[in-house]
Amino acid sequence: MRDDTQGYQYRAAFGAWINDMRTEPLPLENWPAPQFDDATLEGIGRALDVQAEAGFNLLDVWGLFATYGWPPDLKSALTDERRRRIHQVLDAAHQRGVGLVLGMGVYSWGYDRIIEADPGVRGKNPDGSPHPHAMCDANPKAFDYVTRILDFVLEQFDFDGVHLESCDLGCCMCPECAGGQGKVAYNVQLNRKTADYLRGRWPDKILYVIPISWIPPLTHFDAEQKASIVELSGHIDCFMDQGHRGTMVAPAERPEFIKNLDCAYGTSGGIWLYPDARWDRTGYFLPYPRRTGAAIREHYDDGARGCMFYQGPMINPGTEINVAVGGLMLRDPHRNVEEALAEALDHYYRPKTDAVRRKLVEIFQLGEEGYFGQWVEQRFLDAHHAPAPGEFMFDCHLFGTCPGPAAYLHEPFLDTAGRVAYGQALQEILRQVDALPPGAADAERLSRIRRSVIVTLMLLNTVAYGKGENQVMGW
Numbered sequence: 001m002r003d004d005t006q007g008y009q010y011r012a013a014f015g016a017w018i019n020d021m022r023t024e025p026l027p028l029e030n031w032p033a034p035q036f037d038d039a040t041l042e043g044i045g046r047a048l049d050v051q052a053e054a055g056f057n058l059l060d061v062w063g064l065f066a067t068y069g070w071p072p073d074l075k076s077a078l079t080d081e082r083r084r085r086i087h088q089v090l091d092a093a094h095q096r097g098v099g100l101v102l103g104m105g106v107y108s109w110g111y112d113r114i115i116e117a118d119p120g121v122r123g124k125n126p127d128g129s130p131h132p133h134a135m136c137d138a139n140p141k142a143f144d145y146v147t148r149i150l151d152f153v154l155e156q157f158d159f160d161g162v163h164l165e166s167c168d169l170g171c172c173m174c175p176e177c178a179g180g181q182g183k184v185a186y187n188v189q190l191n192r193k194t195a196d197y198l199r200g201r202w203p204d205k206i207l208y209v210i211p212i213s214w215i216p217p218l219t220h221f222d223a224e225q226k227a228s229i230v231e232l233s234g235h236i237d238c239f240m241d242q243g244h245r246g247t248m249v250a251p252a253e254r255p256e257f258i259k260n261l262d263c264a265y266g267t268s269g270g271i272w273l274y275p276d277a278r279w280d281r282t283g284y285f286l287p288y289p290r291r292t293g294a295a296i297r298e299h300y301d302d303g304a305r306g307c308m309f310y311q312g313p314m315i316n317p318g319t320e321i322n323v324a325v326g327g328l329m330l331r332d333p334h335r336n337v338e339e340a341l342a343e344a345l346d347h348y349y350r351p352k353t354d355a356v357r358r359k360l361v362e363i364f365q366l367g368e369e370g371y372f373g374q375w376v377e378q379r380f381l382d383a384h385h386a387p388a389p390g391e392f393m394f395d396c397h398l399f400g401t402c403p404g405p406a407a408y409l410h411e412p413f414l415d416t417a418g419r420v421a422y423g424q425a426l427q428e429i430l431r432q433v434d435a436l437p438p439g440a441a442d443a444e445r446l447s448r449i450r451r452s453v454i455v456t457l458m459l460l461n462t463v464a465y466g467k468g469e470n471q472v473m474g475w
């Protein structure tokens, strides 16, 4: 694993799931898509190329073994073919100097079939009803299942780290678990004992914890919760306060909080698209290097040294450049973002002249400002009772069995004026791409920009048409 003294220490490309980086869509597959086939491998390999070139030193990926449910015997999760492919991902990462991080559910994510076969470990909802996904820590057998999975995986595969996640699908709310001690203290307890187990057996693995769903949106950790996390910090390498809807540590308190930790603190770079694998993979153009670059610098100045930077299909022109610039900024958070963007564009688009390079920078900035420049914080507070993303998606949630609507072109993301402005920016991008002389830059990548912008304009205009905005849209 490469390690730089300057910049962020834990530069994790966050998959998140194996098929999120896939080049071809899986249009009818619910999230998270479970298959692990040659196309999955191809997408991961392509993403690893960009990640390694940008300077990421970790790839954190979920779903190599299971999604919702490990089989109770564990070993039947691994066909010979799957075993071979996991080794291929490990080899591909290590050949590029990137460490592989195991996405590991702690008491939830991966236990549905175990809970079904052994109902005594099933957790409870606040009303006492059975929890669909989480185990209950009051039953000591629950922790045995966690350690059995870790033994099974780490005795056979050379992962470089483990991402522990205990509450994304909720946690047990019985009086002996989170119902009694509160979600933060309970989740700290689960992660601490899992981390201690890992440290005891594999002291060199990088361990990090993410607090997703530990507290509700619009709230921050209070003093007692922060003290509990400081205690956890002695057992792990990094606490990843990602920031799906703002970070859970209040931004004003971040520098002081980080100083008290015995481990590193990380975020996810301020803003990210979670790309739905059902969608056309080049059907959107959402570069955001200026925004992530600013967040990476700000969080670094507060003391952050870890980042889980979200990935996607590298065939998408916005995704490829977001990841490339994100990696460059993580290595050198104070560099000029526009320069990092120009460097990434140089590398992938091979512009023939300085004028073409400047034009490409302008095209990506137009894509970013044209869309994100229309977001208004108050619209998100009114509609979602949460701050502006953080994490956003095309259709606001990940579930479904066909490609969903382009809700990200609808309120609260864009209002009428926002759609008008974004439509104009997209048309300007097309004019600028088409004005480039033949052979000015990588033709295939330019055609992907064109296609992603044309599809976006069609979707944008369809939303506007459905809302009766024909007049203002100018068609």
Ligand SMILES: [Zn+2]
Pocket (backbone or CB within 6 Å): 123, 124, 135, 136, 137, 138, 172, 173, 174, 175, 176, 177, 178
């Ligand atoms: Zn319980």
